[in-house]
Amino acid sequence: xxxxxxxxTLCALTLLTEWSAAQVSVVGGLSYDRDARAGETxxxxxxxKNDSREPQETKIYQRDYSFxxxxxxxxxxxxxxxRSNAGWIAFSPSYIVIPPNGSVTVTYxxxxxxxxxxxxxxxxxxxMVMVEAIPPGSPESSIRRGDxxxxxxxxxxxxxxxxxxxxxNTGTRAVRFLDAKLIRQESGERVLQVDIENTxxxxxxxxxxxxxxxxxxxxxxxxxxARFRIYPGTSVRQSIPLSDVPAGTYKALVxxxxxxEDVFGAQYTLQF
Numbered sequence: 001x002x003x004x005x006x007x008x009t010l011c012a013l014t015l016l017t018e019w020s021a022a023q024v025s026v027v028g029g030l031s032y033d034r035d036a037r038a039g040e041t042x043x044x045x046x047x048x049k050n051d052s053r054e055p056q057e058t059k060i061y062q063r064d065y066s067f068x069x070x071x072x073x074x075x076x077x078x079x080x081x082x083r084s085n086a087g088w089i090a091f092s093p094s095y096i097v098i099p100p101n102g103s104v105t106v107t108y109x110x111x112x113x114x115x116x117x118x119x120x121x122x123x124x125x126x127x128m129v130m131v132e133a134i135p136p137g138s139p140e141s142s143i144r145r146g147d148x149x150x151x152x153x154x155x156x157x158x159x160x161x162x163x164x165x166x167x168x169n170t171g172t173r174a175v176r177f178l179d180a181k182l183i184r185q186e187s188g189e190r191v192l193q194v195d196i197e198n199t200x201x202x203x204x205x206x207x208x209x210x211x212x213x214x215x216x217x218x219x220x221x222x223x224x225x226a227r228f229r230i231y232p233g234t235s236v237r238q239s240i241p242l243s244d245v246p247a248g249t250y251k252a253l254v255x256x257x258x259x260x261e262d263v264f265g266a267q268y269t270l271q272f
Contacts, residue, residue, distance in 0.1 A: 023052035024098065024133040026159040031229065033203075035168045038121045039114040045107045046161055048131055050098035057134035057141055060094050060106060062086045065128045065162065069178060069195035069235040078127060083201075083232055085125035085165045088112055097143070106131075110165055123171025123201030126164035126231055133157055164203060164231075171202030175256050175264040178235060182242070182270060190242045190272060194254055197235035205229050206258040210240050212270070213251040220245060247272055 027047040034042055050056040064076035064084045078086035091108040098104050108129065115121060134140045135156065178195040185191055198204060208225035225238040249271045256264045 023050060024056050024058055025049050026131055031162045033164045035166045036112050037168050038112055041111045043109045045105050047103050047105050048098060049103040053100045055100060055143060056098045057143055058096050058098060059132050059134055061130050063128045063130055067234050069237040083125045084127050086127035089163060091129055112165060121167045124164060124166045124203040124232060126162060129161045129163060131159040172200045173202050173204050173258050173262045174200035177266040180268050182272060192240040192242055194238045195235055196256060198230040198232050201232045203231050204258040206256045208238055209255050211253045215249055
């Protein structure tokens with residue numbers, strides 16, 4: 001969900017010097033969108049920063065990306081997903097040593113394919129450029145910092161830079177409401193949980209709200225949800241707190257507003 005992302009993974013025990021993975025970061029936003037036409041080429045860049053007083057190694061590579069409302073994320077090989085633009089992207093460099101307290105600019109070029117007699121580009125295409133710090137002392141590292149090492153858990157931090165290409169003036173937005181239910185969280189809070197899928201072929205980052213109406217048809221007001229990035233074929237989960245709403249029976253109007261005429265709604269009956 002379209003959203004900005006920081007991925008953390010724990011690796012196996014290994015020999016390493018004292019090191020903090022958070023010393024390397026990506027400056028600015030983690031999502032880059034561009035409207036382009038078939039056959040067009042465009043360029044962009046982002047900055048990788050070293051916040052430490054030691055040189056830091058970083059590797060840069062590609063992954064496809066998708067996600068679902070149940071919280072699962074999928075990181076496929078580049079070009080493995082139907083709407084991947086990974087094969088359109090060339091970037092440089094793929095390995096960098098960032099000087100102490102310095103930064104390095106990573107540039108990328110996107111070559112959008114031309115339409116052919118069999119393939120016509122429509123809507124949105126996306127993938128990720130991954131920025132991963134290389135811990136000193138790890139097998140991948142080429143930097144040696146003396147003989148002092150220690151045994152411990154190695155934490156690797158990866159930043160995911162989303163690069164999305166939207167074919168200009170093409171594609172439609174559509175929504176499917178997958179599920180809606182009242183749940184009681186461990187904290188005791190009552191929540192309306194709504195899962196939404198983008199069934200169109202163009203991305204959206206819609207406004208979301210729920211308006212409750214009592215048995216007399218009177219509005220109890222609107223409750224606003226989060227604005228998530230939703231690519232075609234992906235889904236997100238909205239969780240709307242209702243603990244402050246008095247017990248009763250309500251009609252809940254759920255609205256997904258992607259702008260212009262792209263407004264979608266569903267109605268549910270809630271009783272608590």
